[in-house]
Amino acid sequence: MLIGNLGKDPDVQHLEGNIAVAKFPLATTETFKDRTGKLVSQTEWHTVVLWRGLAELAQKYLHKSSLVYIEGRLRTRSWDDKDGNRKFATEVVGDNLIMLDKKMDAPPPGETGGPEGMGGHDTPLGDPSESLPF
Numbered sequence: 001m002l003i004g005n006l007g008k009d010p011d012v013q014h015l016e017g018n019i020a021v022a023k024f025p026l027a028t029t030e031t032f033k034d035r036t037g038k039l040v041s042q043t044e045w046h047t048v049v050l051w052r053g054l055a056e057l058a059q060k061y062l063h064k065s066s067l068v069y070i071e072g073r074l075r076t077r078s079w080d081d082k083d084g085n086r087k088f089a090t091e092v093v094g095d096n097l098i099m100l101d102k103k104m105d106a107p108p109p110g111e112t113g114g115p116e117g118m119g120g121h122d123t124p125l126g127d128p129s130e131s132l133p134f
Contacts, residue, residue, distance in 0.1 A: 002046060002070045002092065003100065004028035010050075012059040022055035024048055024062070026070065026092070047091045048072075054097050061099060071096035 007025035014020055029043045048070055050058050062068065072094040081087050 002026060002028050002048075004046070004068065004070075006062055006064055006066045006068065007045065008064050010055075010058040010062050012055055020052055020055035020059070022050040022058040023091075024058070026068070047089065048094055049075075049091050050094045050097065054094055057097065067100040069096075069098040069100055070094045 004026040007027055010022040010024040012020055012022045024047075026046045026048045027043050028046065029041055031039055031041045034040050070092060072092045074090055075093050076088060076090045078086060078088050
């Protein structure tokens with residue numbers, strides 16, 4: 001379980017069979033007091049990978065600096081680079097995503113199914129014709 005901010009917009013690709021996969025860096029920060037009582041902040045960077053519906057959700061609603069809760073599992077991959085050296089990468093494969101930003105953008109006009117109070121109809125939020133009594 002991680003709570004942190006995206007370091008950049010999600011990079012979304014579509015694999016064979018139109019399967020969406022999103023990848024982005026996530027910064028988590030831990031604050032603690034050292035021996036002298038001074039507050040110290042330590043930031044760790046994690047690579048998060050989301051698949052299918054979560055990847056599409058990330059593409060629509062997440063952006064650099066978005067605050068998110070990610071629940072998932074660790075996966076370590078290995079490969080050989082161009083010089084034949086063995087490389088390793090550990091990633092968080094997300095199984096659950098909760099957007100924690102205080103203010104979310106409304107879905108584009110015509111898109112439905114957004115969170116309650118986010119429009120969910122064909123007229124953009126704030127359209128003056130919505131409040132006219134006639």
